[in-house]
Amino acid sequence: xxxxxxxxxxxxxxxxxxxxxxxxxxxxxxxxxxxxxxxxxxxxxxxxxxxxxxxxxxxxxxxxxxxxxxxxxxxxxxxxxxxxxxxxxxxxxxxxxxxxxxxxxxxxxxxxxxxxxxxxxxxxxxxxxxxxxxxxxxxxxxxxxxxxxxxxxxxxxxxxxxxxxxxxxxxxxxxxxxxxxxxxxxxxx
Numbered sequence: 001x002x003x004x005x006x007x008x009x010x011x012x013x014x015x016x017x018x019x020x021x022x023x024x025x026x027x028x029x030x031x032x033x034x035x036x037x038x039x040x041x042x043x044x045x046x047x048x049x050x051x052x053x054x055x056x057x058x059x060x061x062x063x064x065x066x067x068x069x070x071x072x073x074x075x076x077x078x079x080x081x082x083x084x085x086x087x088x089x090x091x092x093x094x095x096x097x098x099x100x101x102x103x104x105x106x107x108x109x110x111x112x113x114x115x116x117x118x119x120x121x122x123x124x125x126x127x128x129x130x131x132x133x134x135x136x137x138x139x140x141x142x143x144x145x146x147x148x149x150x151x152x153x154x155x156x157x158x159x160x161x162x163x164x165x166x167x168x169x170x171x172x173x174x175x176x177x178x179x180x181x182x183x184x185x186x187x188x189x
Contacts, residue, residue, distance in 0.1 A: 011158045012133070013084045014165045021084070022158065029155040036159015043160075044122055044167035051115035055171060056178035058103055058112050061186060066179065069099040073172040080169045087130065093123065096172060119171060126164040133157045 009021045026033060048055070060066050072095025079089050100123070103116025136157060139150035 009084060011137070011154070013086060014162060015080050015082075015084045016166075017082075018084045019162070022162075026155065029151060032152045032155035033159045036156040036161075037163050038159075039156070040160035040163030041167065044164050047118050047122065048115070048167065048171060051112060051118065052174075054112040054115050055174045057182070058115060059099055059175045059179040061179065061182050065098045065102060068095040070176060070179065072096045073176050077169055077173055077176075080165070090127065093168075097123070099175070119168070122164055122168055126161055126168065129157055129161045129164070133161065 009018070009025070011022060011026075022033065023030065059069055072092045076089070076092040076096065079085050079092065097120075100116050100119040103112045104120055105113065105116070133154065136150045136154040140147050140154050
């Protein structure tokens with residue numbers, strides 16, 4: 001499947017294999033890209049850090065929500081690590097979203113409501129960053145005086161977006177690993 005899967009090498013894609021591609025292709029914009037990586041990584045990690053312990057036990061061991069989260073989460077992680085991805089692969093996270101939404105429930109108050117709301121906020125932020133990314137990409141291709149500054153903003157947004165996807169992927173991995181560990185310790189059902 002990997003041999004025939006599309007491998008986009010554009011700033012509109014995402015995934016671990018894209019990091020070296022973007023780094024090598026955008027030499028003149030590395031400073032802005034690094035700045036975006038720093039802003040996206042630090043803000044995403046600091047948002048989830050207070051709830052890091054809850055992430056391990058946040059996915060129920062059994063239930064339909066768990067089945068969906070495991071299917072979508074493992075598929076997402078595999079795609080994110082194995083190849084570069086077009087944005088349509090974000091649809092895999094729709095299977096993970098019920099897990100996060102259930103964590104964010106406030107009535108009755110869920111134990112890890114802050115974790116669920118923060119994961120959903122990062123997810124929505126990553127999705128919405130596509131809008132300014134496309135806008136600055138169009139501006140940077142123009143011949144106006146705005147093109148140089150737009151390219152810098154585009155690289156910052158690309159860096160922030162890539163780090164948010166990376167942090168969300170790690171969060172999914174931690175949650176699924178915690179689920180698998182607890183499931184294994186439970187023994188055969």
